[in-house]
Amino acid sequence: MSNPTFSWRVDEDAPLLLRTFLREKKQVSKRLLAAVKFKGGLLRVNEMEATVRHVVKTGDLVTMVLPPESPSLSLQPEQLLFGIPYEDEHLLVADKPGHMATIPSRDRPGGSLANGVLHYYKQQHLQATFHAVNRLDRGTSGLLIVAKHRYAHDLLSRLQQQGGVKRCYKALVTGVLSEKAGIINAPIGRKPGSIIEREVGPGGKSAITHYKVEAESKTHSLVSLQLETGRTHQIRVHFAYIGHPLVGDGLYGDHDEALAHQALHCDRVALTHPFTDEVLYVEKSLPKEWRPFVEGMHPIH
Incomplete structure (x- = not known):
């Protein structure tokens, strides 16, 4: 299969260096441009091989072939x-x-x-x-x-x-939350003596989680979540901090053997496609392993 190849017409702010066109107009990173130059890629202007120092003009056809x-x-x-x-x-x-x-x-x-x-x-x-x-x-x-x-x-x-990639999560948490929607704003840092575990503490980095309870039973809640920040274990640490650890999350306080791991699921992603400018929206239903917990819940409106 041939290497990925991209072509563009220079239509404004010309003349300018090919390097400038690629870096500033097409957001080609410095690292990728170096790989194109030194690891088997190719740059062409009007079907002729060119270097990044080539001056491009309005109407020129620029082609970039990625290295293998x-x-x-x-x-x-x-x-x-x-x-x-x-x-x-x-x-x-x-x-x-x-x-x-x-x-x-x-x-x-x-x-x-x-x-x-x-x-x-x-x-x-x-x-x-x-x-x-x-x-x-x-x-x-x-x-x-x-x-x-x-x-x-x-x-x-x-x-x-x-912030152009939106990811939404669902979590099964222990207990019933008194506030059915809210924001958890609590800094998260590494727990002393552990290379894995994190904790809320004054020396941590800013961490903000938005949540909404979608359904609940007498013992568990189904929560939808969106992250404003992306700290390691953020959702798991935040819900343990407010006294509602995720089901199955032995590291942060729940040892429910009905699930082999924490009940956390990324159920939606949305972004504007960088090559087509179309809005891409993908959704995935909850894992089947959650059914015994969810089937007995009543929705929260």
Whole structure:
């Protein structure tokens, strides 16, 4: 399969350096531009090979060919079960099962979404590595955006940093919340003596979680969530802090054996597609493992 290729007409603010056109007009990162220059990519102006110092004029046709990509030798393709509710030539949205990590670790070099995506790429004859735009903890299920080439990863990462990628979550929490909607604004930092656990404390970084109770029983609540910040374990730490840890979250206070991991699910993602300018909206229903908890709940209006 040929390397991803992009072409544009120079239509304003010309003449200018090709480097300036790509960096400022097309948001090509400095790192990606260096890869195009030195790792097998190609730049052309009006079908002629050009350097970044070439001066482009109004009406010129600029083409950028990305360099070939090869995954790390430590990241091996594996045939794994996960869903792909949306895909195009630039990105896919994966439905990550809760038991699966996003990327492998030293202790668990296989079985991650990254391993599964690489196997899928191999089946599709797509020469690409794994570019996660967002990540979900092991134990958190749901929608995760994966860029299919480096330029898409650059643009989507920038969009996310600017708040242009909206992700919504659902959580099953223990107990009944007295306030059915609200904002948890409590700083989060690393817990002393632990490399994994986080806690609310005055020395932590700002962390803001918006929540709304959608349904509840006498013992549990189904909560919809949106993050204003993205701290490690933010939702889990915030709900443990207010006395309602997530169901199945042994790290932060609940040891319900009915679930093997924390009951947290990314159920919606929305963004303006960086290549088409269309609004992309993807939704995924709750995991079936939650049914015993949810079926007996009554809705909160």
